[in-house]
Amino acid sequence: MFNTQVTLEQFLTSIAQTGQLLGVSFVGGVLIGLPLGILLVATRPGGITPNKAVYNIANPVVNIVRSVPFIILMVAIIPFTRLIVGTSIGTTAAIVPLILYIGPFIARLVENSLLEVDRGIVEAAESMGASPFQIIWRFLLPEATSSLILSMTTAIIGLLGATAMAGVVGGGGIGDLAIVFGYQRFDTFVMVVTVAILVIFVQGMQSFGNFAARRVRRD
Amino acid sequence: MFNTQVTLEQFLTSIAQTGQLLGVSFVGGVLIGLPLGILLVATRPGGITPNKAVYNIANPVVNIVRSVPFIILMVAIIPFTRLIVGTSIGTTAAIVPLILYIGPFIARLVENSLLEVDRGIVEAAESMGASPFQIIWRFLLPEATSSLILSMTTAIIGLLGATAMAGVVGGGGIGDLAIVFGYQRFDTFVMVVTVAILVIFVQGMQSFGNFAARRVRRD
Amino acid sequence: MIQLRNVTKVYTRAKKTITALDGINLQIDKGDIFGVIGYSGAGKSTLIRLINYLERPTSGDVEVDGLVLGDRSPSQLREVKREIGMIFQHFNLLESRTVSHNVGMPLILAGKPKHEVEARVAELLAFVGLEDRGASYPSELSGGQKQRVGIARALASNPKILLCDEATSALDPETTRSILALLQRINRELNITIVLITHEMSVIQEICNRVAVMENGHIVEEGRALDIFLRPGHQTTRNFVRTIMSIDDEPVAQVDGERVVRLEVLGDALGEPFIDRLKPDFGLRTHIERANTVYVQQTKILVLVLRLSGEPGAIDAGIAYLESAGITVLEESADV
């Protein structure tokens, strides 16, 4: 049962790495995805400030990035990664492709959430002479908050799955530990422990997300 | 430029495999995810038919499945896969874990979409004496259709990303071609062509999804 | 038919509680058109939502058709609800479905065959004046049109009880009148019980046989519509009544030696040429200060506020004559 090759230190390091991968990439992904999702909603035909040019660039860009399998994305952007963080390997290097992977995904979820806001709200905003920025910031985002929180929960859990691939560029993390020891080296103990840790991560994040969304929705 | 190791036939086979992986897994994923998402919405505290027991099983189950990195999931369920499709390798075998991967993800997106439906609609349904099934089928799903379509679009594109990992069990497909030749053998031509094909896939699906959602929303 | 016993409904949020209903007792009989009127926030919507158990009372019992709803299982409650149509204050239409589909929904839920649903929908749409809008979606309708869709939907399944939460508040008077006439017709012909929330006294006036007046979660007055109109007991009731009988508006400025009286003429008295007789027979000078003709449920009432002057005895005699003719005469006091 406790017959394992992995040391406690390795476990702890992995957890820290996953925390770093997840935290930094998620923040980065939100910083890219939220504005991008807003851009898609605002500039789409019939949107707040319809803009064919911007929409017809942003929309395919999101699609293109989302098209590339994550492992390929990791490799394809190595020159870019190196430019940003100075190296193409290790935890920090894994963060760059993770951000690029989750950003456009978040953009789509944000787009979907914002599109669900009642049209009447936008009309009220327009009737007050709100600028596009104000419409987004003061009306759309607050009204969509509960849905956005659930979307972000979905995104961060998806991101956790992707962090498991970080090992390809030596990024480490719990998921990589599961793959390298649990999977490649038949270490059942590691497999069970890592999956348990991941389940706890996910359960925690989902519960928090559900709670926060319910809080915002006040039901 | 055209210096490649991959034959046209391999390309065509891969496209067909991706079509199969994507199509069958998506259908399977929807068959699992849609009911599961509905279940989460219906049985949640304050839902249509609150049921602590069911919710407290379904919710963590979704979390647990979503916790497991896809590559591990693929391997972990091999005995199950073999039971279902008779083999653990090849395209059909890859479909089983893909369904298991995308189903709970779809469930979360469905959950989010359904929660956005106006409470007044549920009240109207209740006032007509609609059964929980009718509330879902006749009220919630129609009202959430546009959002559900966008969610499904997001899901199928996410699924496409996951199909790239099908090669781990010999499942083939465009994404695998990209990994095996583009990534592992530095075949730039294959890389470019496969990514182009994926982009076309994604762009097509997203455009169709956007179109259908707009159609349903009638704007 | 419907009975509320000691019903209280308290909303709690954070540390604040709002008592929407406070010890309500109410009985609505089969075949009633029961009006509930009251100021905004009085608790009218809350009250009506208790009747089909969209809202559960904090305490007290709600009984419909002999069944205490609190004791029912969810599926039994659904049975009860199928017999109760509801028109919502905010319509609550399915945006994703056509007008026809919305209207036909209760029938679809009941599993009625397609042609039957279609026939009934066509009939209902014609009735609410939207025969050519069946294929439209709610977002393409005006406010009043949406409300009419909501009305048609509530009637679709021929419910035993119809709950109307401001069912005509978004409608113009013509449409309101035709809707009210329909409600009255279904009430008579099918013996449907109707509970009708409104803030318009004219709605009550037009069709309700009984009225409850609400204020701050309480029922402050309740009774036959005609009685309430002629003898509003509570200040709130009076405020509502005066909206259609503008005579009560302001106290009449009184001049010494004059008497200001309010005459209520109805029934046989309407045939009496009383106005002709005051001068010749009693030597009274008469001045019409205010006048109103109202119909309360088809009963014509003529209300006059007159300034009478003449010999003190003569005025008394004149009033005695009026009363003998079956006219109610009230001294107007300055504080009403």
Place this chain on the structure above:
Amino acid sequence: MIQLRNVTKVYTRAKKTITALDGINLQIDKGDIFGVIGYSGAGKSTLIRLINYLERPTSGDVEVDGLVLGDRSPSQLREVKREIGMIFQHFNLLESRTVSHNVGMPLILAGKPKHEVEARVAELLAFVGLEDRGASYPSELSGGQKQRVGIARALASNPKILLCDEATSALDPETTRSILALLQRINRELNITIVLITHEMSVIQEICNRVAVMENGHIVEEGRALDIFLRPGHQTTRNFVRTIMSIDDEPVAQVDGERVVRLEVLGDALGEPFIDRLKPDFGLRTHIERANTVYVQQTKILVLVLRLSGEPGAIDAGIAYLESAGITVLEESADV
């Protein structure tokens, strides 16, 4: 102030087109309280939404404050809109924000400092009678309370023009009256132009100086409120007017030798004791068939429908007398 020239609005869906507005010409002057009345679906909401360009006309020009809106850039349009408050038929409140936040929104958008916003919000909430509900969320309010929040929000930034789409339709008469009184006050004191859509003639009666009557996308009648009330030209207008002057309801059954006349008494004529003189001076028997006292913008009007009988010449003489006293006398015809 507001001018619509040849405005048409056509909605197209699938193969169907709906002409919501058809060749509208309208001028609203600064300081007007302009009422728009019409049946459900007449195009009232569409019309008002053109004024702040929430909806673009299919053809024709909308001019506000000397600016043709169609020529404006988006940011210029926003400038214009900031000067126009709007109360929506369906409230359109932010569900995620408290009542206070909703009301203060126009000020927040204008970048006003926090304490200023708070002070103004408190003032507005007190005005609409929701002083203790600032921390509530819209979902916790009754229908009328939501509407009051919408009203407070529209007033927050002291707009030059106020557009009200059924601003009081969900309100009880008391609240309606206090809201209307406020509108009138801000109109007088701040010289705000108000465009007010309603299906309630009593609202028009209470505060509008000018009225347009709409039907099927057309303005069928337009003019001073008093004129419209006394001499409704179009059948639709008449239908609306009769809702507050119930006298027009049904033709009076006429008996041979009798004449049925309608008297309109206003201004100085109200002081004339005409009812006293018909019998003694002209030998006429008088029967009050219907009567109404209405106030159109504080002007009192007494309308009586009388049955007169007596010598043929005497009736004519009586009528001549009434007219000489400044009373308008109209022969009631059976078809009104």
Place this chain on the structure above:
Amino acid sequence: ANDDAAGGDSKTIRVGFGVGLYEQMFRDGILPILEDEGYDVKITSFSQNLQLNPAMKEGSLDLTIFQNTSYMDSVGAELGSDMSRLNFIPSAPQGLYSDKFKSLDDVKDGATVTVPQDPATLHRAMALLESIGWVKTNPDADVATFSLNDVTENKYNLEWKSLDLAQALTSLADVDFAVINGNYITTSDRLISSALAVEKTMDEQTQLITSVLTKDLDTDWAKDVASAYDSQEFREYVEGDDTYVGWVMPPNWK
């Protein structure tokens, strides 16, 4: 060839390939021979090596061409699958490469070295490093579960960068040294001869092999596969194609 296929006339062989160029070599050099002999060959390629042996064990594959003997034995024990080597095949040797340094002597304390992630390949890599005196490893370590924890002595305190095999070459610029599998060098524009150190000889344990379940060892199709790899025709193909420059040929070819 499962029982009904191999036993009958259809002569089907189901072959699985993992990471590397062995599939290409098979398609170009072996497949024509087998097809001439009337075999219907079904190829399944895996993007990772791990599922091949389980697939053969469950009977989904007849033949796998991706592993070396030590890995086969070790995994066979782990899985309880009785597998045997059919024959050796030309193999791409691992090498130690650097873009920053020209010689092994340039190694400094704390230098970063890329090593493979999967146990078998890592095991080979450490054997290479051990052969140049940089590390010592636990001699009892099992190939199937070999990990960096089995490195017992690290003379230069080398910092290991454990990466996906293909990634080693791509990220060469970010480390001091990298152990890279020969097939990646072959498909890039580098030469195996540019390595600072190469696996000198691939021994019985590390030379790539074709493997089958032991029970299939004596079947006709297995023998036909083995003889195809030993055929003159195949040798000529390998020797005439510059893809295989620097590769290590089967011991029995000499």
